[in-house]
Every structure is written in C-alpha cells, then in structure tokens.
Amino acid sequence: MKMPKHFLFGAASASYQVEGAWNEDGKGVSNWDVFSKIPGKTFENTNGDVAIDHYHRYKEDIGLMAEMGLESYRFSISWPRIFPNGTGEVNEKGLEFYNNVIDECLKHNIVPFVTLYHWDLPQVLEEQGGWRNQATVDAFVRFADTCFEAFGDRVRNWITFNETVIFCSLGYLSGAHPPGIEGDAKAYFQTTHNVFVAHARSVERFKQAGYEGEIGITHVFNPAFSIDNEADNKFAEMHANEFATHWFYDPILKGTYPEYVVKQLEQQGLLPDWTQDELDVLKRTAPMNDFIGLNYYCPQRVMKNDTALVMAGGRENSTGRPGNPSFDGVYKTVLMDDKVYTKWGWEIAPDAFLDGLRMLQARYGDVKIYITENGLGDVDPIVGEEIMDTPRIEYIESHLRAVKHAVQEGINVSGYYAWSVIDLLSWLNGYKKQYGFIYVDHENGLARKKKQSFHWYKEIIATRAEDL
C-alpha cells in the first residue's frame, strides 16, 4: 500500500539550531543566545552563534531538500528576529528572511510548515519573567498574529509551540534550559498553563481573522509503560501518562485539564493561578484545533520510585537517559535488559509508538495527527568518504512502518517529519548528536554532504513507502 496522496513526507529544523546570524540584520538577543554562553550549560560550550549558517545558506539547503523530493519542510521562526525586543517595533529584515525561505520552498513545491515557538524567547521577555509573566503571553499572541499577517498568504500549516513540556520542565525543574531554575514545580505548572493560553488565544485569532489553512500545537509523545503487571508499577504507568501526556493534550484537544492531575496539584499547592476567562478560552478553542503534532522518539518504561533521590538537575541528567525519578518522586524511568537503546539511552521501540498512537485515538478520537518529529540521534559512521548512517535508515524505516500500520487501522496520521533534515546544533549535545539526512562538515567550512539516508528517504518518498 502507498501512503495516501495527502500524506506529507517531510523533515524538520528549528531556528536556533540551524540559522546562526545570531546578531545580524537587526535580530534581537534570545534567551538561548545568553544561556548557551554561560560556561558549562551546553555540551563543549557549543552555541548557535553560527550553528550551520542556514541564515546565509538556506537556498542551498532547500535545493538539497528539493533534490531529495521532500514534500514539506518544517522550520521555526526566531521571535527575536521579528521582534528584537519581544514586542514593539517589527524588524523588517527578519520578515524578509522568512519571506525568502517560504518563497524558496514554494519555488521547489515544498510545503512550508511553520513552528512559531521552538524555544528561542526574546531575552527582554525572559528577563521580565518569561513564561511566568502574562506580558509574554500577550506578546506571543501579537508575534503570532504578525506572522499570520506577513506569511499567511503562502503558509497554510502553523504550529504554535514545540514541546511545551521540554522548555518548561528544563527551564523550571531541571534548570538545563533557560531561565535555568531548578525545582520550582509551581512555576513549571504555571508556565505550561500560560503557554496553553497563549496557544488558545493565537488559534482563536487565526480563526477569527479568517486565515486559510490549519493550526495546531506540537507536543512530545512519550507514552509510559509499566515494566511489569505489579499493581504499584501499573499505578506508576497511569500516573506518568496523566502528568506527561494528558496534562498537555487534554487542555488542547478537550479544553479541560485532567481531573487526576488537578486533584494531585490541589493537594500539593501546585495548581496554576488561572482565571475563569483562561479556562473558558481553552474550552472555547479546543474544537478549533485542526491537528495535534507529535514528536515521538521513544516510550518511557516506568516503575514505582524506590529512591529518595529528587530529580537531579543539570545538563547531563536532562538529555533524556532513563534513570531519573519523576519530579514528585512517584515513579522512575528504567533501562530494561530486553530493550534496544540509542547511544543516548533512548529506547528504539516502533511497537510502542504504534501502541501509543492507539492510546491517543482511544482518548481523543479521530483527531488529525502529524508526526512532527521522529529520528535517530547518533554519531554517524563514516566509511571512506561516505556517511553510512544505516542505523538511522533502520530506525526511520521501522517507525514509518508503524505509521503505515496506524494509517491502515484508520488512525488519522497525515504526515511524517523526520528530525532533522540536516545535521544541526542539539541544545544539550552540541554537534555530536547527529540527526540529519545531510551531513555538515564543521572541519570544512560547514560543507554539506548527502548521507546514505538522503538517498534512501528520496526513494521512500518517490515510492510513497509502498514497499515498507
């Protein structure tokens, strides 16, 4: 079976991780421009000052995407490139850059799929409290509307936020992302709520203004499975799915928060300070969401936590390797002998991906789904002059097969975006953790080189995965 005609084969990137030009053409300073320069915060003190220079090489990069036959390119807009101070004056050069990227995509019949927020917050807003501050919510809605206005005549697919759980948990629980706060669970839940309100208000604006196309949000999808059928561990699985998935998906798709989590937070004094208006906007706009984007890399294997250890902070403990207890100490993630893992300890589990998609359909019904990220972070083998990233081919092949089975079962998956189209800066892993179909040679002026997986994905797209 070929993937349906409307199904988009894509690949993704994010502004801070590819663009560079961190202080060019009027761009304002982002929180990551500042945070990445604090010694010890990133792997080998890498930062996005230059990244892979996509700002100057986007034509070459999109040309390579076209050569691959890529149907859609998911990229993000750097907020401080549009609003150097977060709000106020618009930077025309910033609009010009993204107009050029969009036009280059369309020239090659590549659908531009735009993420508004992929973690690079204007530093001015971060200094005013970031996502803890209502002013940031208001500024985001203005930023979103400015982008709808500037690009909405050619961009028909919009994602408001990428992975709220990551920038809020690493920002306020582990401290591994800006603003680098550790252990503030109240701020963690408050900021997730503020982001959901910013999303809902932006969706309402998009629909009220009558812009063409579709809008949604991208969440991590990290389904929890108990290590066995022990009652305590099955409880851990339920608890983990409530906090890691339902707390994020319910307010978007149902317009209400999961009862179980609300009760827990009430008991612990961690419930966000929300208003009825905010709860109303979530409820009112839930049906307006056109899709949910999922970033799936791996499941989490959980059991009842039996260590007193509270969640360890810092970069090393935030790169997703199992073994950390949950923030509330109820459960912990574990490595299991019968599973296969990446070099960063992420389980390779396409079967769990399919089981997870079934779980989502059972809870949220026939919602349109895009797999907005999936890929293998690896140190790619180089054989002679060739980058022989066979492990990435095997990873993507097995996960695309799971997507195909889901579609055959009637689960409404409408696209697959590999992370990442090109090797780029990983927030906490520098340039060591490669994800791309295209290699970037940091020893040779950032020269681009097609990997083995580039040719493989080109064939998959051309045959619409018929032989998978």
Ligand SMILES: C[C@@]1(C(=O)O)OC[C@H]2O[C@@H](O)[C@H](O)[C@@H](O)[C@H]2O1
């Ligand atoms: C933590 C990490 C990684 O570096 O492996 O997970 C996978 C992928 O998720 C994306 O949303 C991030 O923008 C991208 O940088 C990657 O980040």
